[in-house]
Amino acid sequence: MGLEFDQAFIQAEEHRPKSAISAADGIPVIDLSPLFAAGGTGSQEALDGLIAEVKSACKDWGFFQVINHGVSVELLERIQAEAREFFALPSEEKLRIRRGEENPLGFYEAENTKNVRDWKEVFDFVSSERTELPATEIAGDVRTVVFWNQWPEHPPKFRDTCQEYARQVEMLARQLLELLSLSLGLPAIRLNSFFEDDMNFIRLNHYPQCPEPQLALGVGRHKDGGALTVLFQDEVGGLDVRRKRDGEWVRVKPIPNSFIINVGDIIQVWSNDAYESVEHRVSVNSERDRFSFPFFFNPAHYVNVKPLEELTSEENPARYVEYNWGQFFKARKNSNFRKLDKENVQISHFKQATS
Ligand SMILES: O=C(O)CCC(=O)C(=O)O
Numbered sequence: 515m516g517l518e519f520d521q522a523f524i525q526a527e528e529h530r531p532k533s534a535i536s537a538a539d540g541i542p543v544i545d546l547s548p549l550f551a552a553g554g555t556g557s558q559e560a561l562d563g564l565i566a567e568v569k570s571a572c573k574d575w576g577f578f579q580v581i582n583h584g585v586s587v588e589l590l591e592r593i594q595a596e597a598r599e600f601f602a603l604p605s606e607e608k609l610r611i612r613r614g615e616e617n618p619l620g621f622y623e624a625e626n627t628k629n630v631r632d633w634k635e636v637f638d639f640v641s642s643e644r645t646e647l648p649a650t651e652i653a654g655d656v657r658t659v660v661f662w663n664q665w666p667e668h669p670p671k672f673r674d675t676c677q678e679y680a681r682q683v684e685m686l687a688r689q690l691l692e693l694l695s696l697s698l699g700l701p702a703i704r705l706n707s708f709f710e711d712d713m714n715f716i717r718l719n720h721y722p723q724c725p726e727p728q729l730a731l732g733v734g735r736h737k738d739g740g741a742l743t744v745l746f747q748d749e750v751g752g753l754d755v756r757r758k759r760d761g762e763w764v765r766v767k768p769i770p771n772s773f774i775i776n777v778g779d780i781i782q783v784w785s786n787d788a789y790e791s792v793e794h795r796v797s798v799n800s801e802r803d804r805f806s807f808p809f810f811f812n813p814a815h816y817v818n819v820k821p822l823e824e825l826t827s828e829e830n831p832a833r834y835v836e837y838n839w840g841q842f843f844k845a846r847k848n849s850n851f852r853k854l855d856k857e858n859v860q861i862s863h864f865k866q867a868t869s
């Protein structure tokens with residue numbers, strides 16, 4: 515069966531969730547129907563309205579929710595049913611496709627966030643069956659890293675459903691990327707070339723009922739390292755966001771069949787801090803299992819990330835030095851595979867001293 519509570523899950527006192535968390539009133543809910551108006555010919559006025567909403571959501575919260583997003587409700591129901599069935603399999607069966615140090619894809623139940631174990635089990639996959647990271651030199655060792663999907667035999671439709679989910683959510687992510695680009699005052703397609711050989715990473719999260727929800731977290735506080743996250747959550751709730759206004763943790767209220775969108779570290783760097791990647795975490799509870807499915811929209815591994823020239827100037831110089839996305843990703847994956855005694859890689863490590 516499932517996880518057994520022990521010391522490894524206990525958060526330091528200052529990171530434990532309070533017993534009452536207030537609702538994140540005010541996280542914008544954005545209706546994307548103008549994007550899907552007949553023949554894609556929504557009025558310019560409606561589109562301008564959308565862009566303005568995205569801009570203020572990114573500035574004020576780093577998070578927003580979207581409705582009328584084009585992903586089929588039937589698919590959302592289907593993937594929830596498949597995920598429930600997969601995680602209910604006997605441990606031996608799930609462990610057959612367990613993630614290893616070499617390949618970060620498949621089932622995993624021992625992930626750490628900031629060196630404390632998360633109360634969750636996950637299934638990770640990528641939308642291309644094989645993803646290659648280039649030969650990079652790390653500590654004198656030069657090699658190519660290859661990820662490959664590890665699919666379970668059961669449930670029988672699991673793989674097809676996951677792949678369909680990835681396809682549909684990717685279409686949404688690409689539309690959001692263009693909106694985001696417009697909201698930064700750039701041409702809609704400005705960021706598209708970074709995603710030609712994108713490294714999308716999709717995760718199914720299962721947070722079992724937890725006997726000690728005041729001591730543990732489903733996912734410890736963190737910022738998403740990629741460009742954009744498109745997250746589906748079920749009706750249980752538990753995603754807490756650090757409100758920018760006052761630093762309080764507030765709970766995102768589930769809206770049936772919606773997605774939660776958040777800006778990741780890469781957008782923070784591209785926008786030279788105009789948009790910030792906001793800290794979030796997952797609280798668990800002792801009554802109900804929870805499921806969530808983030809789609810991490812990531813550029814190609816060879817993309818070197820740095821503030822966009824159009825968004826920097828003499829008065830607003832680049833606040834980051836360039837870093838390679840593939841290497842950043844690899845370093846993150848290694849650090850959540852096992853407990854380390856040092857902080858994992860963060861964009862703050864690439865911050866420039868500004869005068
Ligand atoms: O389960 C959730 O609501 C969020 C999960 C999350 O933040 C993550 O996997 O990066």
Ligand SMILES: [Fe+2]
Binds near residue numbers: 736737
């Ligand atoms: Fe996250």
